[in-house]
Amino acid sequence: MPNFKVKKIKKLILPFRKDEVELEWMAENDNVILIYTKVNEESFFLQVKKEKDSFIIKGDKHTKPSKIAYLQKSLQVFRDYFCHNEDIISEAFAFKHNALIEKTSLIAYDFDQLLAQIKGKIYIEIGFGSGRHLLYQAKNNPDVLVIGIEIYNPAITQVAKLAKKQNINNILLIQSDARLLLSVLKPNSVEKIFLHFPVPWDKKPHRRVIARNFCEECARVLGKNGRFELRTDSCEYFDFTLKQFLCFNSPKFTLKKNENLEISSKYEDRWKKQNKDIFDLWVWNLDNVCDGLNLDDFDFSDITFNANDLILLEKNFKNLTLKGDDYFLHFENLYQVKEGLIFKIAFGAFNKPEHCYIGVSKNIEFLFKKPFKIKENLKAIEKLKKVLKFHFDVIVFS
């Protein structure tokens, strides 16, 4: 993460603008100053951490912009206009100007961008690695948008480059945990979901992509004739997946062993060289057992605050963690702003926590973007409203 360390900073007079960087306002507590920063269409917090005899300035990790260059450029502006050169202790950010314009439509930098680009038929490939299978599907199905989701960022850049070289435009790549993606997609919107050679996690099955909740999400997002396809060298993962999908009423399965496909992935080549068996499991006809489909939006209209509420909230704030059956809510930090308070919270499902900043003045609002509308998040936010309404009085709100 780019950052620099400085002995002291000048008085912060905001808003401040230089070229495309706007430092708009700040929020503060005893340890940290957050600076609401905008570069072109993106907003994020720069974080000034107060240490004993110095300050560390870096990007806030939960609001960081999709383009690292935006952060680098903002740090550069902050250093040039709010610090004296002779006070700089160390510096770890290099900035190339053309990085600001480097952009490809083959990569979505967040779920909102991804959702905005989805139209027509879609396939999804989870953990596409070297991308051979994903590019093959895109080439052979020009009327389909093939969405690739990978947690390993270099794979995203590499496959986007390969697609450009081969003039393939019907792909959209995103860096994220695949377990998060399905829950933001519309019901019945996907034709195929590929999971090829997932990490088996034999010793830590809870880390597998496949889980009961994932199968329910497949059922929700797959269209009528849509199907899920697992290809694996792990007989155990194959069995495990089959069992997970057997909890539906009347699923249909196709099982194959050592089927040759036209395209072989990097991992498949490796396992074939070792003479390992390869298993295919196709699943479809998943009836909807999933609940929480018609979720209301996050609604803060029923709660308002006056000056006294804000004083009590600030006074009573605690690092509280609350747990429900399938969700949690954690109050991480509190910051003061000119006309109110900002809470940093973590919340949602245990395996897919969200981190957000919430602004509280007369009303409540999410700073930056809203979390996804999944039932665990909605439950956590309902709880948040109660906690705030009763000013952290544990006895009253629980």
Ligand SMILES: C[S@@+](CC[C@H](N)C(=O)[O-])C[C@H]1O[C@@H](n2cnc3c(N)ncnc32)[C@H](O)[C@@H]1O
């Ligand atoms: C064993 S490799 C297989 C890659 C590719 N499918 C192939 O057949 O060559 C597993 C890939 O899944 C990715 N991965 C693991 N867990 C993931 C998750 N939860 N969400 C998205 N990608 C994941 C890893 O980064 C890795 O690239």
